Amino acid sequence: MQATTASATASATAPLPIAKVQIQLGERSYPILIGARLLDNPATWAALPRASAALIVTNTTVAPLYAQRLRAALGGRYGVIHAVVLPDGEEFKTWATLNLIFDALLEHGCDRKTVLFALGGGVVGDMTGFAAASYMRGVPFVQVPTTLLAQVDSSVGGKTAINHPLGKNMIGAFHQPQLVVCDLDTLQTLPGCELAAGLAEIIKYGPIADMAFFGWLEANLPALLAREPAALAHAVQRSCEIKARVVAQDEHDTSLRAMLNFGHTFGHAIEAGLGYGAWLHGEAVGCGMVMAATLSQRLGLIDEAFVQRLTALIRSAGLPVQGPKLASTDNAGRYLELMRVDKKAEAGEIKFVLLASPGKAVLRGAPDPLVRAVVDACCA
Ligand code: NAD
Ligand code: GLY
Numbered sequence: 001m002q003a004t005t006a007s008a009t010a011s012a013t014a015p016l017p018i019a020k021v022q023i024q025l026g027e028r029s030y031p032i033l034i035g036a037r038l039l040d041n042p043a044t045w046a047a048l049p050r051a052s053a054a055l056i057v058t059n060t061t062v063a064p065l066y067a068q069r070l071r072a073a074l075g076g077r078y079g080v081i082h083a084v085v086l087p088d089g090e091e092f093k094t095w096a097t098l099n100l101i102f103d104a105l106l107e108h109g110c111d112r113k114t115v116l117f118a119l120g121g122g123v124v125g126d127m128t129g130f131a132a133a134s135y136m137r138g139v140p141f142v143q144v145p146t147t148l149l150a151q152v153d154s155s156v157g158g159k160t161a162i163n164h165p166l167g168k169n170m171i172g173a174f175h176q177p178q179l180v181v182c183d184l185d186t187l188q189t190l191p192g193c194e195l196a197a198g199l200a201e202i203i204k205y206g207p208i209a210d211m212a213f214f215g216w217l218e219a220n221l222p223a224l225l226a227r228e229p230a231a232l233a234h235a236v237q238r239s240c241e242i243k244a245r246v247v248a249q250d251e252h253d254t255s256l257r258a259m260l261n262f263g264h265t266f267g268h269a270i271e272a273g274l275g276y277g278a279w280l281h282g283e284a285v286g287c288g289m290v291m292a293a294t295l296s297q298r299l300g301l302i303d304e305a306f307v308q309r310l311t312a313l314i315r316s317a318g319l320p321v322q323g324p325k326l327a328s329t330d331n332a333g334r335y336l337e338l339m340r341v342d343k344k345a346e347a348g349e350i351k352f353v354l355l356a357s358p359g360k361a362v363l364r365g366a367p368d369p370l371v372r373a374v375v376d377a378c379c380a
Helices: 063-074 095-107 122-137 148-154 184-189 192-209 211-225 229-249 256-261 264-274 281-298 304-316 331-339 368-378
Strands: 019-023 030-035 051-059 078-086 115-120 141-145 159-164 167-174 179-183 352-357 360-364
Touching: 019 229, 030 229, 051 063, 051 095, 051 122, 063 078, 063 115, 063 184, 078 095, 095 122, 095 159, 115 122, 122 141, 122 148, 122 159, 122 167, 141 148, 148 184, 148 192, 148 229, 167 264, 179 184, 184 229, 192 211, 192 229, 192 256, 192 281, 192 304, 192 352, 192 360, 211 229, 211 304, 229 256, 256 352, 256 360, 264 281, 264 331, 264 352, 281 304, 281 352, 281 368, 331 368
Parallel strands: 030 179, 051 078, 051 115, 115 141, 141 179
Antiparallel strands: 019 030, 159 167, 352 360
16 A cells, blocks of 8 residues: 655645645545645645534643644534643653543543544644543544654554553554644744654654665755755655555554664663653654664674764764663663563564664564673763
């Protein structure tokens, strides 16, 4: 199954999407709309079925920026539009915060036709999706990602989750949204470190799937860092196309989809080991990609020159390339311990997404002594 792209249809009255990437999943198929000024445009939402109620789920940072605009654009499609504003931060991706969404749904008497709108970054998106997957055993939801990371990765593909103190994203469900709307204008208010975090998940797509895109990223990194709309549009669209192709083939992450976790095994250990929120998810993934590429090189899969090339791009994006110390005495042992709590692990054996060659990922184990050597070499 293939992702498709299409140019915008011109409209005299309102800006329309400049690109549409389709997630092909049979009856669970949906479009990702990518463009400028989509949020305020009622045409963006026109294809959604009408319902008696909607709930906008957002957070304390995003609500003042965009919640009222979304509410105004949705007006008329829903009899009543409620909102719940969550605390902001990865450390709040928990049962307690998830419960705030259920509280709001129940207090407002929301039925199973109620549509949830996830307005925010990946944390809001993952929690809203999980709430939608489980409220009354499943209600529809729409992703309105407002971070670069969420637009290129987390809002697409239906993975939803909360964290557990012992492991990242360990409690969750697969639940596909009805629609994903990536309004590129929202990226203009994003802090610089969050833009860099999103670049990590974009860079990821090169080594695992598309080296031409990797070359484009090397050439266009300054434009992306300057938030040039055309560069952002291409990066978001190409990332979504690659992810759409993978998700269409392996929705439930039983084989191919694991490749999207390049850098995440080390990265999740960093996040859990430092405490959620200490490093941004994208920062941990960026550094994790350096570690995974180094492991690939030490296994003889790729050469040192590509590790250096990837490291240079990650560093230029403003991301850390040296891992943090997670323990003062046995740092590598602590990494290993944390990485065993990973959804890809089988019977305690860690499975790493490695590079078989630049542009091609492979899932495999590695001997502990080699992993220890990589952690020692990559940590400050
Ligand atoms: P985030 O949701 O914490 O957002 C980053 C910060 O930016 C937050 O403070 C947020 O309030 C703020 N923000 C959001 N939009 C803004 C805007 N337009 N202007 C100003 N500030 C804005 O972090 P994230 O990087 O978007 O997402 C990370 C999360 O996504 C992690 O929990 C990760 O596990 C998850 N994730 C999930 C998937 C998936 O497939 N479901 C994939 C990748 C990552
Ligand atoms: N971000 C990894 C996945 O969607 O599978």
